[in-house]
Amino acid sequence: MEESAAFSATAALLSDASRAAMLLALLDGKAYTANELARAADITPQTASFHLDKMSKAGLLVLLRQGRYRYFRLAGPDVARTLESILSLQHAPLPRQIVSSCPSRLREARTCFDHIAGALGVRIYRAITSRGWTTHAGAQFAITAAAADFLGELGIPRDLLPVKSTPCLDWSEREFHFAGDFGRLLLQAMLSQRWVLGGKSRQLTMTEAGQRRLAAWGI
Incomplete structure (x- = not known):
């Protein structure tokens, strides 16, 4: 009976149009604020916060x-798959698009304090974590010697590995990039090897050499 009640409660959450609109907006895999999701669902921020709290407590x-x-x-791929399965049965209206306020010149690559942010930072994070080059310990993780060949191209010696890192939520992309010790090391190495060039207002510019080497690694 408890499982039936929990299932019924979760199904009831999905039946509300405002909550459904916010969940659909989150299907892109990114993270958004309550204000942004409120605009996507065309409701007030206060109402959005109420709904978001209920969905968080339900594990969605x-x-x-x-x-x-x-x-x-x-909360994870299982939630996304559930929403996509429902969409396959019943067409739902698209929520309002959530538009980034980040200037286009900074969105591709920039510094975030002492590490790489923007689309470039997110691509590197995805590539390294998806290849199993990390080990996790709670909220932190380490880049292991499995990444030695890639990092060797940047002049990062194997004896520095493993090196600690923390995930940092990217302001423009709303996905993670690397911060912590590894984030600092990566930025310094990419500048040293001229894969990226520094600029004004935190902007980074990819060089042709950097683009070519990252592409060779599927980044």
Whole structure:
């Protein structure tokens, strides 16, 4: 009976149009603030916060804190697959698009304090984590010697590995990039090898050599 009640409660959450609109907006895999999701669902921020709290408690969403901001994202691939299965049965209206406020010149690549952010930072994070080059320990993880060949091209010696890192939620992409010791090391190495060039207002510019070498690694 308890399982039936839990299933019924979760199904009831999905039946609300505002909650459904916010969940659909989150199907892109990114994390958004309550205000952004409120606009996507055409409701007030206060109403959105109420719904987001209920969905978080039900295990549909996870809350990420970045400084003074709170971001919400789907709790995992199982939730995404459930939503996609429902969509395959019943067409749902698309939520309002959530548009990034990040200037286009900074969105591709920039510094975030002492590490790489923007689309470039997210691509590197995806590539390294998806290849199993990391080990996790709670909220932190380490880049292991499995990444030695890739990092060797950047002049990062094997004896520095494993090196600790922390995930940092990217402001423009709303996915993670590398921070911590590895984030600092990666930025310094890419600047040293001239895979990227520094610029004004934190902007980074990819060089042809950098683009070519990253492409060779599928990044």
